[in-house]
Amino acid sequence: MASNSDLVSDTQRTLYPYVTGTSVVALKYKDGILMAADMGGSYGSTLRYKSIDRLKPIGKHSLLGASGEISDFQEILHYLDELILYDNMWDDGNSLGPKEVHNYLTQVMYNRRNKFNPLWNALVLGGVKNGQKYLGMVNMIGINFEDNHVATGLGNHLTRPILRDEWHENLTFEEGVKLLEKCMRVLLYRDRSAVNKIQISKITEEGATLFPPYSLKTYWEFTAFKNPTVGAEGSW
Amino acid sequence: MDQKMDFNAPHSMGTTIIGVTYNGGVVLGADSRTSTGVYVANRASDKITKLTDNVYVCRSGSAADSQVVSDYVTYFLHQHTIQLGQPATVKVAANLVRLLSYNNKNFLETGLIVGGWDKYEGGQIYGVPLGGTIVQQPFAIGGSGSSYLYGFFDQAWKEGMTKEEAEDLVKKAVSLAIARDGASGGVVRTVIINSEGVTRNFYPGDQLPLWHEELEPHNSLLDILGAPEPMNI
Numbered sequence: 001m002a003s004n005s006d007l008v009s010d011t012q013r014t015l016y017p018y019v020t021g022t023s024v025v026a027l028k029y030k031d032g033i034l035m036a037a038d039m040g041g042s043y044g045s046t047l048r049y050k051s052i053d054r055l056k057p058i059g060k061h062s063l064l065g066a067s068g069e070i071s072d073f074q075e076i077l078h079y080l081d082e083l084i085l086y087d088n089m090w091d092d093g094n095s096l097g098p099k100e101v102h103n104y105l106t107q108v109m110y111n112r113r114n115k116f117n118p119l120w121n122a123l124v125l126g127g128v129k130n131g132q133k134y135l136g137m138v139n140m141i142g143i144n145f146e147d148n149h150v151a152t153g154l155g156n157h158l159t160r161p162i163l164r165d166e167w168h169e170n171l172t173f174e175e176g177v178k179l180l181e182k183c184m185r186v187l188l189y190r191d192r193s194a195v196n197k198i199q200i201s202k203i204t205e206e207g208a209t210l211f212p213p214y215s216l217k218t219y220w221e222f223t224a225f226k227n228p229t230v231g232a233e234g235s236w
Numbered sequence: 237m238d239q240k241m242d243f244n245a246p247h248s249m250g251t252t253i254i255g256v257t258y259n260g261g262v263v264l265g266a267d268s269r270t271s272t273g274v275y276v277a278n279r280a281s282d283k284i285t286k287l288t289d290n291v292y293v294c295r296s297g298s299a300a301d302s303q304v305v306s307d308y309v310t311y312f313l314h315q316h317t318i319q320l321g322q323p324a325t326v327k328v329a330a331n332l333v334r335l336l337s338y339n340n341k342n343f344l345e346t347g348l349i350v351g352g353w354d355k356y357e358g359g360q361i362y363g364v365p366l367g368g369t370i371v372q373q374p375f376a377i378g379g380s381g382s383s384y385l386y387g388f389f390d391q392a393w394k395e396g397m398t399k400e401e402a403e404d405l406v407k408k409a410v411s412l413a414i415a416r417d418g419a420s421g422g423v424v425r426t427v428i429i430n431s432e433g434v435t436r437n438f439y440p441g442d443q444l445p446l447w448h449e450e451l452e453p454h455n456s457l458l459d460i461l462g463a464p465e466p467m468n469i
Contacts, residue, residue, distance in 0.1 A: 015341060018367030041371070046386070049363075049371055071338050071369040 017069040017120045019043055021054045022193040023155030024065035024124045025183045027167055028133050028148045029176035032204035033126030035065050036180040038187075039213055040195030047195055055201045057208035059084045062098040062127035063201055064105075067152040068140065069120035076119060079108065098127025098134040102144070110142030122152035128205050151183070154191045159183035173202070185216050250419015252381025252410050253283060253294035255351040256393075257374050258402035261359040261430025262351040265406035266294050267381065267414050268422030279422045288313050289434070291329040291352030292427050296379035297366070302346040305336050326352040330362035330370060338368025347378045353429045381413030381420035388412060403428060403437070411444040 019041045026035040041049030054073070055065045058080050066073040083104060087096045096104075102125040112118050122139040137152065138144035149163040162183055171179065180200060188194045196215045201208060229235050254265040266283040269276055283295045285306045293309070295302035309332045313324050330350040337344060350362045363369075363376040375393055377385050388409060397405065403426055410424045424439040442453065454460055 019365055019369045041369070043365065046383075048365075049373075051373075052371065069367060069369075070371075071334075071341070071367045074334075074369060075338065 015069075015117070015120060017072075019049065019070045020120075020193070021052060021067045021070060021073070022191055023151055023153040023159070023187055024054065024067050024122075025151045025155050025159050025163075025180060025187075026063075026065060026124045026126050026135055026149065027163060027171070027176060027179065028126075028135050029171040029173060031173065032128040032133055032202060033063060033135055034173075034176040034180055034200065034202050035063050035124060035126055036184050036198055036200045037065050037067070038184070038195045039197045039199060040193060041070050042193045045192070047193070050195050050197055051213075053199070055199055055210065057201075057203070057210070058101055058125075058127075059087065060095050060207060061129040061203070062096075062101045062125060063203045063208055064101075065124040065126075065152075065201075067122045072119040072121050076105070076108070076121065076123070080104075095129075097129035097132075098125055098136070099129075101125055101127070102134070102136040102138065102146075106138045106142065106144045109138050109140060109144075113140065113142045124150055124152060127203050131205065155183070155187060158186050158190055162186065176202075181216060185218065188216060188218065250381065250417060251283065251296040251379030252385070252413035252417060252420040253296050253347075253349050253378045254382075254385075254406050254409055255294060255349040255361040255363075255376045256397075256402050256406055257351075257359045257361050258397045258399055260399060261353045261428060262361055263399070263402040263406050264292055264294050264349070264351045264427045264429070265403075265410045266379075266425055267410055267420040268425060269420055270299055271419060276421070281422070282425060284425055284427045284436075286310070287329050287350070288317060288324050288352070290323050290354060290429060291326050291350065292429060292434070293329075293333065294349040294351070294378065295346065296348070297346035298344070301344045302348065305333065305344065305346060305348065308336055309333050323354060325354040325356060326350065326360040326362070327354075327357070330360075330364065330372075333362075333364050334368055334370040337364050337366075341366075341368050349376045349378050351429065353431060355431075359430065377409070379413075379420065381410075381417035384413050384416045385409050399428060399430070407439055407444065412447060415447045415450065 024037040035055055037054040039051050041052040058064050118140040120140050124137050126135040136146040137150040149167050151159045166179055184198050188196055197213050199213050201210045250271055252267045256263045264284050268280050270278040270281045285293050287293055287310050293306055312332055313329055317324050333348055333350055347366055348364045353359050361373055361376050363371045363373055406426055407424055414420045426437045428435040
């Protein structure tokens with residue numbers, strides 16, 4: 001697996017991901033940010049791990065959601081532990097807000113990309129500080145931006161269109177959760193790596209809340225599903 | 237297709253490895269086949285390696301890589317135990333394994349299952365697959381033979397098993413994997429770790445159940461035919 005040049009040079013090369021998480025979806029709502037992800041860790045095409053926590057609170061004001069290589073996500077959490085520790089050590093009453101954490105992550109991801117040794121992740125960083133809501137995304141090549149709703153991976157293709165249509169300013173908590181669940185259900189139907197065990201987290205001025213994992217009901221009762229080849233025998 | 241025997245192919249442990257928690261400790265299990273290409277280099281290897289008195293690791297993938305990682309972790313844990321003044325925790329052992337796996341991910345090809353018992357958290361199992369992710373689980377399976385066990389464990393695993401139930405489950409599972417995975421074979425070894433200590437067990441094929449299309453082993457056809465054996469003087 002390692003070529004000779006890997007072993008003799010002092011630089012590492014691009015890696016391949018092994019254990020990966022699929023989409024993360026997040027949106028701004030009235031009181032803060034809502035974020036959702038499933039608990040799957042795929043190993044190639046095998047759905048190997050089904051209880052991986054991909055949403056984590058960072059400090060007092062932020063939530064981090066990750067897709068991509070889980071070992072790299074775990075490493076990022078170590079970096080952030082140190083960052084928050086140093087921030088607390090100042091003991092100056094100030095604390096890192098979501099915008100600052102997102103900026104730090106962007107620097108880390110882009111610098112690693114420049115060294116051809118990326119952290120193979122797409123990260124969603126959301127939070128609220130002093131009433132200001134923030135929601136951003138950064139990926140393994142350093143692309144980063146801020147928006148009212150974000151998603152990673154297949155979520156970009158399947159859920160952003162739904163969010164563009166149905167998101168509006170000042171969604172209530174209930175509306176936000178329903179909208180996220182609609183997105184997660186679509187991903188469950190249409191993403192091969194999706195696992196039916198999802199976690200939703202919210203972050204508001206008061207802090208982060210991680211809701212317990214649960215499964216979504218799915219709908220299969222279309223008549224066309226029951227008799228797909230009616231009217232076209234031999235087709236599929 | 238005639239495959240040439242490549243005796244210089246890297247030693248790889250096709251392998252089936254398993255780690256299971258029960259109420260009171262953990263049971264680790266593995267097969268015993270090490271292969272170089274199609275040749276079985278060692279048919280009685282021991283893939284369950286001691287890291288400390290209370291923590292063991294199941295090794296899969298490249299034999300060399302898994303051995304060197306185990307050796308380094310044993311060395312670090314030994315020093316850590318001296319400094320700490322008490323037995324290392326399973327979590328520390330597992331995280332040391334993770335550090336080596338993660339920081340050398342470009343060069344290593346080994347999947348490991350760390351299992352043990354400590355006085356703080358009791359029995360714990362940590363999976364450290366390729367790439368260096370660390371995942372604590374109530375049970376873990378690994379190696380090429382594990383592909384055949386996902387469905388089995390989904391159905392047979394239960395929370396709160398006794399020591400006997402857990403060991404039976406592990407024995408059965410490794411035996412099932414050996415039946416279908418060409419890269420797994422030999423004997424089933426188990427290691428049970430709990431507050432009382434460590435117990436090593438060894439189960440050759442004749443002590444394991446027979447599965448579909450497997451037959452009772454015999455010394456000779458002659459025994460089956462019922463013919464009297466030729467006289468021996």
